[in-house]
Amino acid sequence: MASQQHEKNEIERLDREYTLGTWTRQADFNPTQIADTEGPRIVTADGDSILDFSSQYVCTSLGYDAERIADAVNEQIRTVPYVNPGWSTEPRARLSEKLAEITPGSLKKTFYSTSGTEANEVAFKIARSYTGKHKILSRYRSYHGATAASLSASGDPRRVVQGPEIQPEVPGMVKGPDPYAYGSSLDPEQSLEYIDEMLGLEGDTVAGVLVEPLVGSNGVLTPPDDYLPRLKEIAHDHGALLICDEVMTGFGRTGEWFASTLYETEPDIITMAKGLTGSYQPLAATTVTEEVAEHFEEHLLNQGHTFSGHPTACAAGLAAIETYEEENLVDRAKEMGAYLKTELEALADRHPSVGERRGVGLHQGIELTRSEEKRVPFERREDKMSGEPTVLNEVGASALSEGVYFYTSVNTIVVTPPLTIDEDDVDEAIAALDVALEISDNAME
Ligand SMILES: Cc1ncc(COP(=O)(O)O)c(C=O)c1O
The missing domain is CATH 3.40.640.10 (Type I PLP-dependent aspartate aminotransferase-like (Major domain))
Known part of the structure; x- marks a missing residue:
């Protein structure tokens, strides 16, 4: 374990030292090493297994075991x-x-x-x-x-x-x-x-x-x-x-x-x-x-x-x-998408900071709001590149600490898992969001 820990730190250090990160000020570039993958999950060098509900940049649609x-x-x-x-x-x-x-x-x-x-x-x-x-x-x-x-x-x-x-x-x-x-x-x-x-x-x-x-x-x-x-x-x-x-x-x-x-x-x-x-x-x-x-x-x-x-x-x-x-994954995306939609809508009912659920199949997202009536965003478009942490970033970080990765962009939590997921994966992701959305609920006007 100690040597694994050492190896992880060395890789992250090398990466930080010699790689220019994308879309970021380099002072903020501190990537966590991913050392393994399994089904719809990525595994850090520390052994933390993370359910990937974003398919990275909405691209690993087949999960990681094809x-x-x-x-x-x-x-x-x-x-x-x-x-x-x-x-x-x-x-x-x-x-x-x-x-x-x-x-x-x-x-x-x-x-x-x-x-x-x-x-x-x-x-x-x-x-x-x-x-x-x-x-x-x-x-x-x-x-x-x-x-x-x-x-x-x-x-x-x-x-x-x-x-x-x-x-x-x-x-x-x-x-x-x-x-x-x-x-x-x-x-x-x-x-x-x-x-x-x-x-x-x-x-x-x-x-x-x-x-x-x-x-x-x-x-x-x-x-x-x-x-x-x-x-x-x-x-x-x-x-x-x-x-x-x-x-x-x-x-x-x-x-x-x-x-x-x-x-x-x-x-x-x-x-x-x-x-x-x-x-x-x-x-x-x-x-x-x-x-x-x-x-x-x-x-x-x-x-x-x-x-x-x-x-x-x-x-x-x-x-x-x-x-x-x-694997009939196109139809499966439709079926799992219907289940995901129901669960996201129930989530929206429980959390006043969820302004709107949108999307079709396994291409869905929830937009957050500071005020249900006035539809004030937590994250304005110009905040995306400012490098300043937003409430959306905090919600994403909280879900990650619950073991589920979501990509957040322009005031929206993008919910786009691999097409291979099952209902248990959806339940796990929704449970993580339930915890994370407390942050935005508490930050409302
Ligand atoms: C709709 C759309 N078009 C084009 C691109 C650019 O693709 P790439 O990053 O492979 O150049 C992206 C990337 O996220 C995208 O979402």
Whole structure:
């Protein structure tokens, strides 16, 4: 035990000394070492087992025991570990065929990259080439990635804090309002009308309207059922493509393979990552309809990466999809999501600081409030990057000390466990929240 303790401290010390942490002032970067995993749990070097009710960054949708993926990756590394994307490999070909099968409608051809942000950058280039226009319209409460164009398309506080003096925003990015009935002065219907008007006022120069069908890290915002089909109509009326960023919502999280299906909408382009391999390998994809793909038969697709269609990552993706299928995890997300919803609503009844429960399937969240009537947030958008601890952070820390990990973001506790969880796991997570929410209840106005 003593030597284990020593080893843990040494790893954390090395990490702290030689690694630059993400999205943080380095003085605040003190990561705890994770030394093992089991089912939906991560285990610290101290041996503390933590139930992961966030799936890390909403990405480890298969939990941590997917043997099929481990075997597929191992086998691929031993046969064809890598060739450049100009060659054909079996895992890439079979994964592309599989994605054509599980994505909605006529979505058919896929371009591969390694992260969600790249998948979105690729979508922008494709939409621009296809439409001959240059602007991208996205929404304020959104996150699309950290590279220049995707961050510029994001409305997230992470874009604002960068500021024009540090990272100039890419030109041609315009932003509209969100369907956020709880916290916006526009209702979802008005927000759609606003976007319609904006597209016209931009002189129909917009190539793509980019949305998360069900917003993730900006508060788990569920749109009305008819929102996405209407948005597609509006985009098309103005000659723009609908790009659905399903980096977070893809691969069964909402109880459908893709959240677009939940809203009976076939986007022109879908971007995905995270759940694509259950995060066992870094892999992202941009899938386009047959019609959009056809454009590139004679037009240059001026994009490529060394690791595009990496065979080992594609083998992981294929094995991940087979795992979702064999274990019936998409339907399971629907069933467990219904149970989770009931339990979260009961939790909201017990805790006055829970303002609203939102989300679908295993993509849910609760927004907290200082005042039920006035809907005053505990954590304002600008607090996210300030480094100052908020009541939300305290609630998250309390749940963690009860043994359950939740990701908190923009005044919302994101509840997005792996799709493999059972009712006992939900009960354990709710019990931890019951204790943790005492903190926000006591901090109300
Ligand atoms: C909806 C959405 N799009 C894009 C991204 C960016 O993905 P990545 O971090 O893999 O670049 C994220 C990351 O959280 C996301 O939630």
